[in-house]
Amino acid sequence: xxxxxxxxxxxxxxxxxxxxxxxxxxxxxxxxxxxxxxxxxxxxxxxxxxxxxxxxxxxxxxxxxxxxxxxxxxxxxxxxxxxxxxxxxxxxxxxxxxxxxxxxxxxxxxxxxxxxx
Amino acid sequence: xxxxxxxxxxxxxxxxxxxxxxxxxxxxxxxxxxxxxxxxxxxxxxxxxxxxxxxxxxxxxxxxxxxxxxxxxxxxxxxxxxxxxxxxxxxxxxxxxxxxxxxxxxxxxxx
Numbered sequence: 001x002x003x004x005x006x007x008x009x010x011x012x013x014x015x016x017x018x019x020x021x022x023x024x025x026x027x028x029x030x031x032x033x034x035x036x037x038x039x040x041x042x043x044x045x046x047x048x049x050x051x052x053x054x055x056x057x058x059x060x061x062x063x064x065x066x067x068x069x070x071x072x073x074x075x076x077x078x079x080x081x082x083x084x085x086x087x088x089x090x091x092x093x094x095x096x097x098x099x100x101x102x103x104x105x106x107x108x109x110x111x112x113x114x115x116x117x
Numbered sequence: 118x119x120x121x122x123x124x125x126x127x128x129x130x131x132x133x134x135x136x137x138x139x140x141x142x143x144x145x146x147x148x149x150x151x152x153x154x155x156x157x158x159x160x161x162x163x164x165x166x167x168x169x170x171x172x173x174x175x176x177x178x179x180x181x182x183x184x185x186x187x188x189x190x191x192x193x194x195x196x197x198x199x200x201x202x203x204x205x206x207x208x209x210x211x212x213x214x215x216x217x218x219x220x221x222x223x224x225x226x227x228x
Contacts, residue, residue: 006160034215041125043206044161044218093160095216104149104212108160 002099003027006092006109013084014117020080021112023094029074030096034106035067038091050077074098084116125204125221132228136194140207140219145188147209151216152181152192154203161206164192194224202226 003026013019023033032051036044048069050056056069068080077096081088091113095106130136142150148169153161167174167181167190174181180193190207207219 036218043221046215046217049215091158102212104166104210106216108153108162110160111158113158 002107004030004094004096004107004109006094006112008112009110010113010115012115012117015085016083018080018082019084019114020078021092021094021114023077023079023096023109025075025096025099025107028096028099030077031074031098032096033071033077034095034097035069035077035079036093036095038093038111044093047079081114084114086116089114089116125223127223127225129225129227130197132197132199132226134197136192136197136201136224136226138192138194138205138222138224140190140192140222142188142190142207142209142219144209144211144217145185146211147217148211149209150181150183150190151208152179152190153206153208153218154201155206155221156203161208164205197224197226199226199228 005024007022035047038044046059047062048056048058050069050071052071052074058064071077091111093111095108097106151166152164154164155161165176165179165181167183172183178195182191204221204223206221208216210216
C-alpha cells in the first residue's frame with residue numbers, strides 16, 4: 001500500500017514552454033503533498049508544501065509564479081513549470097502524507113526528469 | 118539535515134564489510150528521522166526510521182543510531198552487498214512539517 005506515482009517519468013521540452021507534472025496517491029488520500037527538486041549529485045530540496053484545497057506554501061527562493069502547484073483533490077497534485085529554461089532542468093520528486101495516521105510518514109513518487117533544451 | 122552541498126561524500130567498502138554512514142542534523146526540535154536509499158534516476162526508498170524518544174532501532178541488516186546530544190544520526194549496514202550501492206540520505210522533520218534532507222552519502226560496494 002501507500003503508492004505514489006508521477007507522470008510523466010521524463011520530459012524534454014523547449015525553452016519557454018510550460019510543463020505539467022502530476023503526482024498521484026494511488027491507494028490513499030493524501031492530505032498533504034510535497035514537491036522537491038534535485039539537481040545532479042545533490043540532495044533533495046523542498047520546493048513547496050500543498051494541502052488539498054489550499055494554496056501551496058513555497059520555500060524561500062522558490063518562485064510561486066514560475067512553479068505553479070495545484071492540489072485540487074486528495075489524490076492529485078500538479079506542478080507546472082512555466083516558461084521553462086535550461087536551468088530548470090532537474091529531477092522533480094513529490095511525496096505525500098496521509099496514508100497512515102502519522103503525519104511524519106511520507107511516501108515518495110519515482111520522480112520526473114525534466115530536461116529543457 | 119544539513120544544508121545542501123555541492124559534493125556528496127563517498128564511502129567505499131568491500132562486499133561483506135559493515136558500512137556506517139553518518140549524518141548531522143540541524144534542528145533540535147525534530148522528532149522523527151529517516152534514512153532513505155536512492156538509486157540513480159529513482160525516487161527515495163525508505164530504509165528505516167527512528168523517533169526522538171529512542172536512540173537505537175534495528176531492522177533487517179540495518180541499524181539506526183540517534184544521538185540527540187550532538188544531533189547526530191548514523192546508519193549501519195551489516196554485511197554490505199553490491200545491491201546496497203546507492204546514495205543514502207538522512208531526513209528529519211517534526212510532525213506536520215516537510216522532511217528536510219541531509220547532504221547524502223554515496224555508498225560504493227565492490228565485490
